[in-house]
Amino acid sequence: MEYRRLGNTTLELSAITYGAFAIGGNMWGGNEKKDSIAAIHASLDYGVSSIDTAPFYGFGLSEEMIGEAIKGKDRSKIQLLTKFGLVWDGSNRGKGAFFFDAEENGQAVPVFKYTSKANIMKEVEESLKRLGTDYIDLLQVHWPDSTTPISETMEALELLIEQGKIRAAGVCNYDIPQLKEASETIQLASNQVSYSMLNRGIEHDLVPYAFDTKTGIIVYSPMERGLLTGKYFNESKLKENDHRNDYFSQFNLEKVKNLLASLEPIAQNKKVSVAQLVLRWTTLQPAITVVLAGSRNAEQSVANAKAMDINISTEELIFINNQLSKL
Incomplete structure (x- = not known):
């Protein structure tokens, strides 16, 4: 595994970082707890060594499972990345800017972007409790909130x-004026943003900005x-849900299918999967600090980690890159 410094901080994160959205269950069709723990x-x-999560993932379930999975392990060797600013319950329900309706137990749950002090x-206090720790390595704004001043x-x-409750601060999905x-x-x-072979828009503006300002880029959805x-x-x-x-x-699924077929000979020659090849390509792109890769079980976790080899x-x-130009 390769470890990379995040921006101007002293944080060293694993180039492949565990993305814990899917194990939360909501929007992903669910997952078995024992498989999620085994994946971590x-x-x-x-x-x-790095795990990225958020309170919204499973409405707290993802953070809780991570807390259970790392209990008893050397905390100093694990970097916990979480977020804030998506509100769905409690005293802040309905505050901020409406985002979308999520689903819980077959019921629509309104989610709002709300980043007030x-x-x-x-x-943060709720996340610390769920994660079973007294500090968070990187705390990130989950989505920009138009109702709260960025300065606040x-x-x-x-x-x-x-x-001392967080070591560093980051954002997600910010554009350059917001940054x-x-x-x-x-x-x-x-800045945590979406990026993949099929979605390379950040190369035109956010990547140059990251170079100029020494801001780390954390990539999500590299496998779309x-x-x-x-x-x-x-x-x-x-699954239906x-x-x-x-x-x-x-996406143009026929073009995506052709792209993957063109990558298959390279993957076979290296005795790896196309998915691993795609993941490794992503880690090699300019200004990308770490790439989030989710997994639902131990086998997938091992495959993701070995992509760095x-x-x-x-x-x-x-x-x-020539094949990507055909998309």
Whole structure:
């Protein structure tokens, strides 16, 4: 495994970081607890030292399972990344900007973006309790909130650093104007954004900005929620309540299928899966600090970690990029 410094901080994160959205269950069709715990343990055993989660994932369940999985382990060797700012219950229900309706037990649950100082302090205490720790390595704004001044949110993050409850502060899904406004109050460690072979928009603006400001980039959805594994094209059925049924419809699936077929000979030659090849390609892109990779069981965790062992030559990178230009 390779470990990389995040922005201007002293945090060293594993290049492949465990993404804990799917084990939360909501929007992903559910997952067995024992498999989720085993997935986390396998990741740690194979050098994935960093875990990214959020209160929204499973409405607290993801954080709780992570807390259970790391109990008794050397906390100093594990980096916990979590978020705040998506509100669905409690005293802050309905505050902020409406985001979307999630689902819990067959019922619609309205979710709001809300990043006020009071809400941040409340959410951090709840996350610390669920994770079973007294500090968070990286706390991130989950989504921008149009109802709260960015300066108020950043001042709260500064206070949490001073209190020792978080080691560093980051954001997710911020554009450049929002990043610049935030930088007037605090030096952010990172911006977590969506990026994949099928979604390379950040290369035009956020990547140059990250280089200029020494801001880390944390990538989510590198596999486009499983589409780039190829399983979707092999009659792998999604559960009816799986959000990916709608999500995949945005892509030209025939072109995606052809892309994966073109990568298959390289993967076979290296005795790896196409999914591992895609993951490794993502870690090699400019300004990308770490890449989030989710898994539902131990086998998937091991495969994700071993992707870092793959050597992709300059010629192979050129070939892959030529194939991507056909999308």
